[in-house]
Amino acid sequence: MFAHIFMNRLRCLLRDKETIFWTFAFPLALSLFFYLALSNIGKGETFQEIDIAVVNDSRYQEDLYFKTALEEASKGEDRLFDLTLATEEEAGKLLENGSIKGYIKAGDQIELVVKESGMYQSIIKSFLDNYSQTFKAVETVLRNDPKKYQEVMESLKDRKNYVKEVPTAGGKPDIVINYFYTLIAMACMYGSFFGMRETSDIQADISPLAARINIAPVHKLKAFLSSICASMLIHLVVMLALLGFIRYVLNIDFGPRTGYVLLTMVIGSITGVFFGAFVSALVKKSEGIKVAVLIGVSMLGSFLAGMMYIDIKYLISMNVPFLSWINPVNLLTDAFYSLYYLDDLSRYALNIGVLSGFATLFCVLTYLILRRRKYAGL
Amino acid sequence: MIVKVRNLVKRYGDLIALDHLSFSIKEGEIFGLLGPNGSGKTTAINCILSLLKYDKGEIEVFGEPMTPEAYHIKRNIGIVMQNVAVFNELTVYENIDYFCGLYIKDKNLKKQLVEETIEFTGLNEYRNFRPKKLSGGLLRRLNIACGIAHKPKLIILDEPTVAVDPQSRNKILEGIRKLNSKGATIIYTSHYMEEVEQICSRIMIIDKGKAIATGTKEELKAMISLGEKITVESYDVSGEQLARLKQLPNIVSVEYSNPLIEIKSSKGKNNLENVLEFIKKENIPFGKIYSELPTLNDVFLEITGKELRD
Numbered sequence: 025m026f027a028h029i030f031m032n033r034l035r036c037l038l039r040d041k042e043t044i045f046w047t048f049a050f051p052l053a054l055s056l057f058f059y060l061a062l063s064n065i066g067k068g069e070t071f072q073e074i075d076i077a078v079v080n081d082s083r084y085q086e087d088l089y090f091k092t093a094l095e096e097a098s099k100g101e102d103r104l105f106d107l108t109l110a111t112e113e114e115a116g117k118l119l120e121n122g123s124i125k126g127y128i129k130a131g132d133q134i135e136l137v138v139k140e141s142g143m144y145q146s147i148i149k150s151f152l153d154n155y156s157q158t159f160k161a162v163e164t165v166l167r168n169d170p171k172k173y174q175e176v177m178e179s180l181k182d183r184k185n186y187v188k189e190v191p192t193a194g195g196k197p198d199i200v201i202n203y204f205y206t207l208i209a210m211a212c213m214y215g216s217f218f219g220m221r222e223t224s225d226i227q228a229d230i231s232p233l234a235a236r237i238n239i240a241p242v243h244k245l246k247a248f249l250s251s252i253c254a255s256m257l258i259h260l261v262v263m264l265a266l267l268g269f270i271r272y273v274l275n276i277d278f279g280p281r282t283g284y285v286l287l288t289m290v291i292g293s294i295t296g297v298f299f300g301a302f303v304s305a306l307v308k309k310s311e312g313i314k315v316a317v318l319i320g321v322s323m324l325g326s327f328l329a330g331m332m333y334i335d336i337k338y339l340i341s342m343n344v345p346f347l348s349w350i351n352p353v354n355l356l357t358d359a360f361y362s363l364y365y366l367d368d369l370s371r372y373a374l375n376i377g378v379l380s381g382f383a384t385l386f387c388v389l390t391y392l393i394l395r396r397r398k399y400a401g402l
Numbered sequence: 403m404i405v406k407v408r409n410l411v412k413r414y415g416d417l418i419a420l421d422h423l424s425f426s427i428k429e430g431e432i433f434g435l436l437g438p439n440g441s442g443k444t445t446a447i448n449c450i451l452s453l454l455k456y457d458k459g460e461i462e463v464f465g466e467p468m469t470p471e472a473y474h475i476k477r478n479i480g481i482v483m484q485n486v487a488v489f490n491e492l493t494v495y496e497n498i499d500y501f502c503g504l505y506i507k508d509k510n511l512k513k514q515l516v517e518e519t520i521e522f523t524g525l526n527e528y529r530n531f532r533p534k535k536l537s538g539g540l541l542r543r544l545n546i547a548c549g550i551a552h553k554p555k556l557i558i559l560d561e562p563t564v565a566v567d568p569q570s571r572n573k574i575l576e577g578i579r580k581l582n583s584k585g586a587t588i589i590y591t592s593h594y595m596e597e598v599e600q601i602c603s604r605i606m607i608i609d610k611g612k613a614i615a616t617g618t619k620e621e622l623k624a625m626i627s628l629g630e631k632i633t634v635e636s637y638d639v640s641g642e643q644l645a646r647l648k649q650l651p652n653i654v655s656v657e658y659s660n661p662l663i664e665i666k667s668s669k670g671k672n673n674l675e676n677v678l679e680f681i682k683k684e685n686i687p688f689g690k691i692y693s694e695l696p697t698l699n700d701v702f703l704e705i706t707g708k709e710l711r712d
C-alpha cells in the first residue's frame with residue numbers, strides 16, 4: 025500500500041507544474057537574478073574599513089588601554105577601522121553627513137553613537153563589547169604579562185572576529201553570501217506548497233478527493249505518511265539541485281562543512297513541508313488563500329532575514345531579537361552563515377535546535393488535526 | 403440488511419440537516435433517495451460512510467456498526483461522490499488504477515479490474531487523457547469508474563448524472579442497472595424523479611431531512627389520492643361547462659388555461675371514459691386528449707404542498 029500511494033504521489037507531484045514552479049523554478053531563477061545583480065558587490069572579498077570617529081577628550085587620552093586598542097585596530101593593511109579624532113560636535117556632524125558609521129565616547133562606560141543599525145554598526149558594537157568583556161576583565165593579568173597583552177591585542181583587532189563575534193571557520197566575510205543563504209532558506213520554506221497539497225488531499229473537509237481516500241479501507245495517517253514521503257523526496261531532490269546550482273554553477277561558497285550544510289537543508293525542508301501541512305490543515309479556506317498565506321509568510325520571513333536588504337537582518341536581531349528566533353528563514357540563514365564563518369558550532373546548534381523545535385511543533389499540530397477521522401461538516 | 407439507519411439526526415448549528423431518519427436497504431435493491439436540493443441526501447450518505455459526525459442514531463452496514471476504522475466493511479463499498487473527485491495530474495487509466503489499488507492488493511487482479519471498468523464505462527478511447535481534457539459527461543463516467551472498479555457489493559451514487567447530457571445520462575443509468583443485475587446493491591440519490599422512477603426498485607422521498615414516504619413507485623403513488631391527470635386540448639369551452647365537468651364522479655379539480663383543460667381525478671374506474679362522454683355530449687370541440695398516471699412529483703406535491711423541483 026505504501027508503494028502504491030507513494031509512487032502515484034510522485035507521479036502526481038512531478039506533473040503538478042504550479043508546485044514545481046514555486047519550489048524549484050522560482051528559487052532557481054531568483055538565485056540567477058541575485059547572481060547577476062550582486063556579482064559586483066563584495067567582489068574579491070575586500071573588506072571595507074569602517075569609518076568611525078572617537079571623541080578626543082581627556083577621558084579618551086587617559087584611558088590608555090582603550091586608546092591603544094582602538095589605535096591598534098585602525099592600523100596596518102588589515103585594519104578594522106579608519107579612525108578620526110574629533111570633538112563631539114565634529115563627530116556628530118560627520119555622522120550626520122554619513123562620513124562615519126558611528127562615533128565612540130570613552131569613559132567608565134564606553135558609548136557608541138550611531139544613526140542607523142546595520143552590519144557595520146554591529147561590528148563596531150561587537151568590537152566595543154569585546155573590548156569591555158575580554159580586555160577589561162583581565163586587565164590586571166595583562167599588566168603583569170606583556171606577551172598575553174600582545175595576544176589579546178591581536179585578537180581584538182582581528183577583523184574577522186567582528187563579522188560574527190567568534191573566530192572564523194575559514195570563511196571570508198562576504199555580504200553577498202547571505203543573500204544566497206536566505207534564498208536557500210526561502211526555498212526550504214517553499215516546501216510548504218508540498219505540505220499544503222498533502223493535507224488538502226487527505227482532509228475530507230477540504231477536498232472531495234480526500235473524502236474519497238477517507239472512504240477507502242486505508243489507515244488515514246498511513247496514507248498521509250506514504251504520500252508526504254513522496255513530497256519530502258521531491259522537495260529534497262529539488263533542494264539538492266538548487267544547492268548544487270548555487271554551489272557549482274554560481275560558485276557560491278558554503279565553506280568546508282558539506283555534511284552540516286546538507287543537514288541544515290534537510291531540516292529546513294522538513295520544517296517547510298510540515299509548515300505548509302499545518303497551515304493547510306488549520307486554515308480551512310480556499311486553496312488561493314492558503315497559497316497566499318504561505319507565500320506571504322515565506323516572503324516576509326525572507327525579507328526579515330535580509331533577502332532584499334541585508335541590514336534588515338541586523339536591525340531585527342538587534343532590536344527585536346524575538347522575531348529572529350521565530351523566523352525559520354532567519355534561523356536557516358543564520359545556520360548556514362555560522363557554518364561558514366564560525367569554528368564553534370554552538371551558534372549553529374542553537375539555530376538548528378530551534379528550527380527542529382519548529383519542525384516538531386508543526387508536525388505534532390498537523391498530526392493532532394489529521395488524527396480526527398470523522399468531520400463535523402464537509 | 404445491507405444498510406440499516408435508525409433515528410439518524412445531524413445538525414449543522416441550528417439547522418437540522420437530518421431529522422430522525424430511519425431506513426433499511428435489502429440486498430439486491432436499487433434504493434432511491436429522492437429529495438429536492440438541500441434535503442439532506444448527501445449528508446445522509448456521508449453519515450453512512452462515517453465521514454460525518456452525527457448527533458444521534460445508529461448506522462449498520464452489512465449487519466455491523468459502521469466506523470471509520472471498519473476496513474472490512476469499507477472494502478465492500480464503492481462510492482461515487484456528487485463532486486467529481488479525481489487527480490488532475492493522472493490519466494484516466496492511472497486514476498482508476500490508483501483508487502482500485504486502495505482496495506485491491508493483488509496486482510494482476512487489479513489490472514484486470516481496471517481494464518474491465520474502462521470497458522464498462524466506455525472510456526477506452528480516453529484512457530490516456532487527463533481529466534482536464536474530458537467533457538463533462540466523460541468526467542462523470544471517470545468519477546463513476548473510480549468508485550466501482552473494485553467490484554463493491556454496495557455502490558453509493560450521489561447524483562451521478564448532474565450536469566450530464568441525456569445521452570451520457572442514459573448510458574450511466576443503463577450501467578447502474580447492469581451493476582445491479584450482477585449482484586450489487588445500489589443507493590442512488592437524485593432530485594430527478596424521472597431517473598429515480600426509471601431505475602429504482604424502492605424509493606425514499608426526503609424533505610428537510612425527514613423521510614416523508616418510502617416504498618416502490620407504485621406504492622408511493624397509491625399513497626396519494628390523485629388517480630390520474632386528464633388533459634384535453636380545446637379552444638372553446640365555457641365556464642359553465644367546466645363547472646359541470648367538475649360535478650362528474652371522482653373529479654377533484656378542473657383547471658383551464660387556454661387551450662388546455664387539466665382535470666385531476668381521484669382513483670377510480672372509467673374516469674377517462676366519463677370525461678370523454680361528457681365532452682361528446684356537450685359538443686365541446688377538442689384536439690388531443692391524454693391521460694397520465696401521477697408522477698413522483700405529484701406524490702411530493704401532495705405530501706409537502708410544494709413542487710419537487712423549483
Ligand SMILES: Nc1ncnc2c1ncn2[C@@H]1O[C@H](COP(=O)(O)OP(=O)(O)OP(=O)(O)O)[C@@H](O)[C@H]1O
Nearest residue numbers: 401402414419438439440441442443444445446593
Ligand atoms: N458543512 C455544512 N455546514 C453547514 N450546513 C451544511 C453543511 N453541509 C450541508 N449543509 C446543509 O445541510 C442541508 C443538507 O445538505 P445536503 O448537501 O445533504 O443536501 P442534498 O440533499 O445533498 O442537496 P443537493 O441535491 O443540492 O446535493 C442543506 O441545507 C445544507 O445547506
Ligand SMILES: [Mg+2]
Nearest residue numbers: 443444445484
Ligand atoms: Mg447532495
